[in-house]
Amino acid sequence: MAGCKRVFQISGIKIVTQKKKVIHGILKLGGKYVGGSAYQQNGTHLIVFSGFLKSEKFLAACAAGKWVLTPQYVFDSVKRGSWLPEEPYEVAMSHSSPAAYNPVRRWREKVASGSLPGAFHDWKVLLIVADPLRRVMFKRLLKAGKAKVYLPPPPPHVTITHVMAKPLTSDLQGHIAPCYPVTHLIQHLFGGHCVDLCSTLEEEDKQPTEAAEAVIDLCELEKELKKYIIKREEQPRLMFPEFLSYHDPYSLNSKTSATADFNNLGSMIENDLFSEALDSIRDTLFPGLLPPAVYLVSLLEHALQGKASAVFLRNLQQVLQSLLLNNPSWLFPNTVKKYFAQLLQCPQCKRGLWPFIETIISYCMSSEATCHPLPGPALPSLLRLHSDLLALVLKFFQGELHSITAGDSGLLKGAGVSQLPASGYLLYETFWTVWEHSTPLSRAVKQLVKLLVQVSLWEMEVEDETEREARQELRLGEMLLDMLSVVVEFWCQQHLKLNRNLVEKGLKDLAEHVAVCTSSQDVSPAVLVELVARMPSSRLRLVTADAVFRNLCCRNGLNVGDEPLTLKKMVSSYLPALERLVEGFRRDNRGACPATEPVSHSWTSPEKYSGSVPHRCLSPPPLLSPYT
Structure with missing residues (x-):
């Protein structure tokens, strides 16, 4: 074992402080700890409290010939600073005579000698167990x-040596x-050392009905208690807009908060136990409790x-x-903002949220314009991770916008939350500086519009339908469009009551900028129409459509x-x-249309606009563009 990494499991240690001490010692000496109640094949050592247990991990470790040791092995190894020989710490079946016959050691020595x-070598077992959980165990x-x-029915070419059944019935005897x-x-x-364990298993089989009835009674009692508590302590909980009708009996602002x-x-992260560290964090996700951000960043x-x-x-x-x-941002505004500002940034560069957003988009588009070199080629799982991170940022911004709306409508007064x-x-800090707050067209917002146009073109530029669908499944364009709408609504909420004229001018300037960006990038009619139509913000959609049409009119004189x-x-x-756009489009691409009888335009006066356009040329293309 000197050259192999030790992988430990623990069984039978009920005292939490002692179990933590064992785990800490394992990690300190460079070992790996694997939690859970199921036996793991890659384990090398099992630490048990006593010499004889009825747990799956103990029985499986004995059958596999693994080391089964007492906690003192870890404690003494920590004192020495390195792993000690295992033999003196191997569990004994008898406390009175440790040197007596020890089946745990016997199976280990047989496996170690080859x-x-x-322990069950050459067994071909037909397993018939009614309970699916115990069957898997x-x-x-x-x-x-x-x-x-093998599970019933067994393959016809297999010669079964043992039939294991639970419960054992008379009709199985002639199998x-x-x-x-x-x-x-x-x-x-x-x-003969298994009398106590066998009797325990047999008693479990004899009294299943009584245990089931007891569980049912406890379930009914639990339901009644929940109903009573909810009825007495029901309070509205402010969640995201889609959960505003949800009611939670627990107050997030209670003075007693969960601890972990x-x-x-x-030490887990230092020893590359990333999955175990993540599982530990997942077990402590309670309202008002935030794990240290430095670990999540790692x-x-x-x-x-x-x-x-x-x-x-x-x-x-x-x-x-x-x-x-x-931990919604409107219930813990200052704390959550600082926490996610530290978390939502590049873990390596740590330059803030906006460079992180730019890196996410660039990486998904296979661009080299990232804050630092990233692994390539981009795997689908990594692309999905970047997309999920962008969705998380959008969700956070939506929460802050909801915080403004809820504060204006008085929804936060009952929760005792002061509005920032x-x-x-964080949304303001990301998109505006102190000198840019009076206009929605800040430097970061201009970059957001540029990214939106680039992503819209990128999603539609490939001819292969499968590749196009794969790009669209990342939802980059949709999320950037939602983000732009959230940014615009946030700015409007801040200035609408104070200066409506400022808001109207700012929206007009932003819409003109969108129209200019789409014009300079030669956005196709299909992309342009879809881009404007999908804008969630109605006021942004209206002013942008108006700006696009004004640009169209100017280009047509x-x-x-x-x-x-x-x-x-x-x-x-x-x-x-x-109509002039249609005429020019037909003439440039199909030649002059054959002359037919003129068509009068009932929507305009002859003095302002008149002309003869063939019937066939009046049918506009399905999508329009002011830039063809």
Whole structure:
């Protein structure tokens, strides 16, 4: 074992402080700890409190010939500073005479010498267990001892040597092979030393009905208690807008908050136990409780390096989402803002949220314009992780916008939450400086518009339909469009009551900037129409459509005033410009149309606009563009 890394499991240690001490010692000496109640095949050592247990991990470790040791092995090794020889600490079946016959040592020595690969070698077992959970447990136990396990019906070419049944009924006695109860596994492993364990298993089989009735009674009592508590303590809980009708009996602002021990996270991460550290954090996700951000930053850095498994990436995404849902920004405004400002940035560069957003978009578009070199080529799992991180940022911004709306409507007064000034929000800090707060067209907002246009073109530029669908599944354009709408609504909420004219001018300037960006990038008609139509913010959608039409009229030699958008303005300016666009499009691409009888335009006066356009040329293309 000197050259192999020790992988430990623990069984039978009920005292929490002692178990933590054992785990800390394992990690301190460079070992790996694997939690959970199921036996793990890659384990090398099992630490047990007593010499004889009825747990799956103990039985499987004995059948596999693994080291089964007392906690003192870890404690003494820590005192020495290195791992000690295991033999003196091996568990004994008898406390009175440790040197007596020890089946645990016997199986370990047989496996170590190579005489047997496992205690159940050459067994071909037909496993018939009614309870699915226990069936899986016995299957792991048999496989640990190198038995081959089959479920009914067995393959016809296999010669079954043992039939294991729980419960054991009379109709199984005449089966294709000798039939045994599951306690036979214990008898095979330990012989006469298993009387207590076998009797325990038999008692569990004899009284299933009483146990089930007791569980049912407790479930009914639990339901009644929950109903009573909810009825007496029901309070509205402010969650995200889609959960505003949700009611929670627990107040997030209560003085008694949940506590958790994060002392072992640092040592776990130092020893590359990233999955175990993430599981420890996931078990402590309670409202008002935030694990140290430095540990989550380390886990995020590990994920972004491309070395994490798909399961780890999924669990990390769930943890980040749960943190945001359990700690909404409008109930803990200052604390949550500082926490996520530290978390939502590049773990390596630490330059803030906006460079992190730019890096996410660049990486998903396979661009080299990232804050630092990232692993390539981009794996689908990493692309999904970056997309999920962008969705988390959007969710946080939506929460801050909801905080402004809820504060204005008085929803936060009942929760006892004071509203922050605009400069106290992460959204404001990301998109505006002190000198830019009076306009929505800040430097960061201009960059957001530029990214939005680039992503919209990127999603549609490939001809391969499968590749196009794969790009669209990342939802980058949709999320950036939602983010732009949130930014605009946030700015409008801050200034609308004080200066409506400032808001109208700012929206007009922003819409003109969007129109200019789409024009300079030669956005196709399909992309342009979809871009404007999908804007969630109605006021942004209206001013942007107006700006696009004004740009269209100017390019077609029509003068359009600055008056608000009205039906008269559309009829007298926009529709004639659209018709001229159609004429030019047909003439350039298909040649002159054959002459037919003229068509009168009922929507315009002859003095302002007249002309003859063939019937066939009047049908506009399905999508329009002011830039063709």
